[in-house]
Amino acid sequence: MIRVDNSAEKRIFASLNNSSINNLKKEVIEKLEDIESSSVRDYNDLSVFESYTNADSISIFKFKKLICKEITNLLRSKIDDNFKAELRTLRDDIYLILSADFGTMKNYLKDKVDSNSLLIYQENKKLRSSDYKKYHKKFETLYSKYLSNVKSDFKKPFFELFNDVNVCPYCNRNFINPIHKDEITKLHGANDNQSPDIEHFFPKSIYPFLSLSISNLLPSCAFCNKIKSDVDTYTQNCISPYEMKENDDRFRFEFDSIDTDTRKINLKCSDTIKNSEVLHLDNLYNEIHSDYVNEMFTKHQKYPDVNKKFLKNTFDLSEDEYQKHFCNYYKEEEFNKHPLSKMTKDLYKHIKEYGK
Numbered sequence: 001m002i003r004v005d006n007s008a009e010k011r012i013f014a015s016l017n018n019s020s021i022n023n024l025k026k027e028v029i030e031k032l033e034d035i036e037s038s039s040v041r042d043y044n045d046l047s048v049f050e051s052y053t054n055a056d057s058i059s060i061f062k063f064k065k066l067i068c069k070e071i072t073n074l075l076r077s078k079i080d081d082n083f084k085a086e087l088r089t090l091r092d093d094i095y096l097i098l099s100a101d102f103g104t105m106k107n108y109l110k111d112k113v114d115s116n117s118l119l120i121y122q123e124n125k126k127l128r129s130s131d132y133k134k135y136h137k138k139f140e141t142l143y144s145k146y147l148s149n150v151k152s153d154f155k156k157p158f159f160e161l162f163n164d165v166n167v168c169p170y171c172n173r174n175f176i177n178p179i180h181k182d183e184i185t186k187l188h189g190a191n192d193n194q195s196p197d198i199e200h201f202f203p204k205s206i207y208p209f210l211s212l213s214i215s216n217l218l219p220s221c222a223f224c225n226k227i228k229s230d231v232d233t234y235t236q237n238c239i240s241p242y243e244m245k246e247n248d249d250r251f252r253f254e255f256d257s258i259d260t261d262t263r264k265i266n267l268k269c270s271d272t273i274k275n276s277e278v279l280h281l282d283n284l285y286n287e288i289h290s291d292y293v294n295e296m297f298t299k300h301q302k303y304p305d306v307n308k309k310f311l312k313n314t315f316d317l318s319e320d321e322y323q324k325h326f327c328n329y330y331k332e333e334e335f336n337k338h339p340l341s342k343m344t345k346d347l348y349k350h351i352k353e354y355g356k
C-alpha cells in the first residue's frame with residue numbers, strides 16, 4: 001500500500017481540455033476548497049456552476065445530472081416507500097457523494113451503515129430484492145457507460161489524474177500506466193485504449209451509491225482488483241491509499257528474523273487493519289519477492305560505509321544517487337514511481353535499526 005493524494009484538485013476531472021474549461025475547473029476547485037475549509041460543509045454550494053457553459057464537461061456536474069435523473073425515474077416506479085425516502089435523501093446529498101474528500105465520504109458511509117440503510121446491500125434485509133436490483137443496476141450502468149467504457153469521454157481524463165502514479169497503489173508491485181490509442185502502433189493492430197483497472201475501494205456491489213465517487217476510485221492492477229473483488233472493506237476495516245499519511249506506521253514491512261540466511265518478510269499492520277489479509281499481501285511478498293529481499297540484504301552488507309564513501313567520491317554521487325544505484329532506496333514521495341519501493345525503504349530502515 002502506498003499513499004495517494006486526495007486533494008480537491010485530484011477530485012475534479014473534465015472530458016474537455018481547453019482554456020475555457022480550465023478556468024471553470026479552477027473556480028470549481030476553489031469553491032470545493034472553500035466548502036471544505038468552512039465549519040459547515042455544504043457541498044450543494046457547487047450547484048452555482050450547473051448553468052455555466054461546459055459545466056457538463058466536468059465529471060461531478062455530468063454525473064450529478066445523470067444520477068439524479070435515474071433516481072427520479074426510480075421514484076416514479078413501484079418501489080418500497082421507505083426506500084423512496086432514502087433515495088430522495090441520496091439525491092439531495094449527491095454533490096457530497098461525488099466530490100467530497102475521502103474522510104467526509106467515509107463518515108457519510110458510516111452514517112448509512114449505522115442507520116442500517118436500505119441503500120446498502122445486506123442479505124435478508126426487509127427491502128424486496130427486486131427493488132435493490134433496480135437501484136443497483138442503475139448505478140452499475142452509469143459507471144460502465146460513463147466512466148469505465150473505453151468510449152467514455154471521462155475515462156482518459158480519469159487516468160490522467162493519476163499520471164504521477166506508475167505502480168499499483170494497493171500492492172506497489174505492478175506498473176499501471178495506461179496506453180492511449182494514438183500511442184499504439186498500427187503494427188499491433190490494436191484499436192482500443194489500454195488501461196489499468198478502476199478499483200472501487202468500497203465495492204460497488206455493496207455500496208452502489210459510491211460507484212462514481214472519485215474518493216472511492218483508484219487505478220489498480222488487474223491482480224489486486226480481482227483478489228479484492230467484493231470484500232466489504234468497510235466492515236473489514238481496511239485503509240484506503242487515500243487515507244495513508246506520511247510516514248504512516250500503521251502499515252510497514254519488517255524482517256521476521258534478520259540473522260537467518262533466508263529472511264522472511266513480515267507485514268506489520270495495526271491489529272484492526274485488515275488490508276494484508278484482504279489483498280493477500282503477506283503471502284504475495286514472501287512467495288514472490290524473497291530472492292529480491294535476500295539480494296538486497298547481501299548488497300547492503302557488501303557496501304559498508306567505507307566502500308560507500310569510496311564509491312560516492314569516485315563517481316561523484318549524491319546520497320540520493322548512491323541509494324538509487326546500490327540500495328534502491330526511495331523517498332516516500334517517490335513510492336508511487338517504483339515497484340516494491342515501500343518495502344525496500346522499510347526493510348532498509350529495519351536493517352539500520354539492527355545495526356547490520
Ligand SMILES: [Zn+2]
Nearest residue numbers: 168171221224
Ligand atoms: Zn496491485
